[in-house]
Amino acid sequence: MAHSLVSLTRAARSARSALASASLAHRSLWLAHRSLNIARGPVSCRSLSYTSRVSDPTQAQARAHAAEGEDTGMVDEHPVTFEQLRPQLGEALYKALTVKPFKLTKPSPVQHEVFNLLPEVAQLYDKNSNVKRDLLVKAKTGTGKTIGFLVPAILNRLAAIEAVEKAADGPANAAHKVKQYVRSTVGTLVISPTRELATQIAVESQKLCSHTELETRLFTGGTARGMQLRDFQRGRRDIVVATPGRLLDLLTAEPDVAQSFKNLNVLVLDEADTLLEMGFRDDIESVIRFLPPSPQRQTFMFSATLSKAIQQIARAALSPEHHYIDVVPAADHSPVHAHIPQYVTVLESADQQIAHVMRLIAHDQLANPGKSKIILFCQTTKQTQLFSTMIRELKTNASPAGRNTYIYEIHSGKGQTQRDRASSSFRADYSGASILVTSDVSARGVDYPGVTRVIQVGIPAGPEQYIHRVGRTGRAGASGRGDIVLLPFESKWIGNCLNDVPIKSLSAEQLEKETLELAAEHDADPRSFFPASNVKTKPRMAFQRDAPREPIRSYQTPVKRVVESAVGEVERLCEQLDEEAISQTHVALLGFYGSRVDELRVPRRDILDGLNDWAVSGLGLPNPPHISDAMLAKVGFAERGPKPSRGGHRKSFGGETRSSYGLKRSQTRSEREWDDKPRDFRRGGDGERKFGRGREDGERSFRPRDFRREGRDGEERRPRSPFGRNRREA
Structure with a gap:
């Protein structure tokens, strides 16, 4: 009897799919017949x-x-x-x-x-x-x-x-x-x-x-x-x-x-x-x-x-x-989802990089009105900090959503609590105009629903990392898109490392043309540009204090003028960038590329020259950053040409406190934006100006220690983890 019951159970499991539409009577008869076959042989x-x-x-x-x-x-x-x-x-x-x-x-x-x-x-x-x-x-x-x-x-x-x-x-x-x-x-x-x-x-x-x-x-x-x-x-x-x-x-x-x-x-x-x-x-x-x-x-x-x-x-x-x-189809040899369109842009010169990234952001906001959700991957922590600052500064006049574009920032330079808060806020963000600027801590496994585009600035650590990054979009069968933006000296990486990936070439001019066409379509009839299904409000959770109250419903008009102004806005921003921050990012990138010369298949000197050009023509330095021979040897670039003149243009990190990484203290538009945003503890009791640039990234502003709550042992009280205490005890 027991053996018969086991046979019937096994038969029911193996035949479940075939019986989905069968009637109860036919199902019973079929199971009985199938149990006889199983009794003859356990197949x-x-x-x-x-x-x-x-x-x-x-x-x-x-x-x-x-x-x-x-x-x-x-x-x-x-x-x-x-x-x-x-x-x-x-x-x-x-x-x-x-x-x-x-x-x-x-x-x-x-x-x-x-x-x-x-x-x-x-x-x-x-x-x-x-x-x-x-x-x-x-x-x-x-x-x-x-x-x-x-x-x-x-x-x-x-x-x-x-x-x-x-x-x-x-x-x-x-x-x-x-x-x-x-x-x-x-x-x-x-x-x-x-x-x-x-x-x-x-x-x-x-x-x-x-x-x-x-x-x-x-x-x-x-x-x-x-x-x-x-x-x-x-x-x-x-x-x-x-x-x-x-x-x-x-x-x-x-x-x-x-x-x-x-x-x-x-x-x-x-x-x-x-x-x-x-x-x-x-x-x-x-x-x-x-x-x-x-x-x-x-x-x-x-x-x-x-x-x-x-x-x-x-x-x-x-x-x-x-x-x-x-569960990977035999015909699909690439681990990347086949339905995700992927594009590579090899820039003609480094001065196109920032403007091209802003056009990609504008293109996504126009292609996905009310639903845009972008992850922008950078190569190092310093680069992530610098790009976060630049996009925050450029979003007002160089993106269709303008000030309503929300920027989140995650990298190893932030504490775990800050990273968790930014990650949770971005995951729950349904504003339709959000951007997560991150290093590879968000490249694998973390699920951010609704990501419409992944943008990679520069080559990733390897082909596997490229795949994992692109995998942040198009999840669970949803639509998405991947873009990677390369400097001229990185041009060979795609052919060397991504032969099996279906990636298409996209020129900077072609992207600009497509973005302007979308902008013209919007300007022709702004009201009908946002489908009604995209403006349903989402309930805000308790921790989403900095998230928008409802999805975005309109863009700046005319959008075409916003798209066309990207180059000019980048040029004005470069005048506000701090040279020391650019130099630090430059050194960090040298260390990143130093271990990837074989993948790039270019001489080390070409990489060094390319990064120098990025710092000068791309970010506006008057001269390439000065790097000692010892530092060059440390990051794998022992060969050194004539040292560039340092001149009198470099600024020091000491003496001035910047409100955001990469910006000089003397900034105008940024200060005005500050006054329009909620912030915490702008000035301490000693009158010293504190960090805290609004809370669009889902993080509390920096507070001096005097204002922090302290525990019984005199140390800073840390927030409780939801995975700790017994729920009934809590």
Whole structure:
């Protein structure tokens, strides 16, 4: 009897898609007939189409390519809905996914593949069972991977708690045992490469657990270690999301933390390829030593690529008997979404760079009226700071949305709290005219909904980073666009590093022509330019104090004049730039390019000359920045020509406090903009002028220490993390 029930259950799962439109009577008859076939031989359509018994991912790929023309499971003719998956998900997860807070109707392709393996991949470890529980998943970014691995992990934790409850003697003892278990044993560990991605995963986990008692803890750098440890020790330990560095620090230094991971059920390595690219391989191997061995420990690995290094980690971390899922179409060799149009502009001279970037911003605001949301990637922290300042100064007279364009800034020079606040504000920004200027801390994994365009200034750190950056737009099947702007000495990089990427050439003149055409279309009938569907207001959350109250509904008129004024506005801005800030950015870029000469395939002297031209003709310096021979040798440019005259034009950072990085103290338009914006603590008690340029970037202005709230120990009181204290205690 038990065997028959198991057969019927398996049959129902394998045939679920085919039965989506069948009547209840026919469904019962079909299941009964199918159970007889399964009794003759345990063959599952799912095992043929979606997964295979894999010990080496390379073998799986070879078999997949050899089977070209057969059903690979990439496209399901009968896509399932969450309603059909309701028995496997349980009421709590079903409600979270379909009602509140996610309000989804059907799973994404990667979620479909994983959920089709339920309940096997959510089962607890049984040494007498041959069920394959580990997963190696290859999927592009922005495909819903987070929910894909969190759902089986949560189901596993709920099953573990139920097992503890059943093993207890009586209800009273059961409650005590469960409380002791959830406060002493970690259920799931998710390792993420960056703080921003870890925070995003933790937020998703909280949402999924909103109809359960499960809680999420967050271990990342940039926040108080003691606070994270205290909250971990006081609350439940159901799900822990961590970055490798902070996690390894706690495991090695805190015996209580190490003890709680000894009976871990599920390990998730998210963005595994990025973890390796960032040099975390040794840390991951060290962390695994603190965990139960495989197959007692269940492991999920998610990666956009499947390099040899990933295969080595897979062999070390996964059980030899694991499921391999590939939701990247066989014909799509590029990890970048094929539906994202991508363009490269190689500038004829460096003096076109800033104006071209402003035209790209104007083009996006005109092409996506009421919906424009741009991420602009820079190469270094100094460059990010400088471009943030320049765009803030230029937006009023060189962008269609003018002052209503909101600028956010994220880079390693900002504290973690500031970065989190800016990231959250940009994510929730529906103004229709927002720009995030960022370094590569936002390149991978972090999900910003509604991004219409990614702009890259200069070459990225490598082709993989280019792919990850472009992946910030066009997520979940939405439309998007990618643009990369290169200086003349960078022209060979595209051909050397992006041969497989469908990228088109776009000249500066062609972009200007297209932008002027859009501007003329707007000026002909400004009222009808904004579709009604794009002006629906969005409710503001409590933390969105600096976000606009409603989406933008109109642009400056005439827009054509705004677009045409870009060059003149850039020339006027260059007169306001501080030469010391340009020099610092120049040195930082030399260090960036010094390690990428082989990719550029140009002499080092050409790179140095190109950056000197960028500083002089592009940003208005009278002479190239002076760099000592020792500094040139340090950044990989030992060869040196005649030293340029420094003249008397350089300014010093000392003596004057600038309101924004890269601007001279004597500025006019910027001061007027200041007076139009809300700000905090413009002047301290001593009359000294403080930083704080409005709060359009979602961040509080700088406050002197005298105005900060202090804790009992005399130190600055830090904001509480939502992933710390027990919700019921809070």
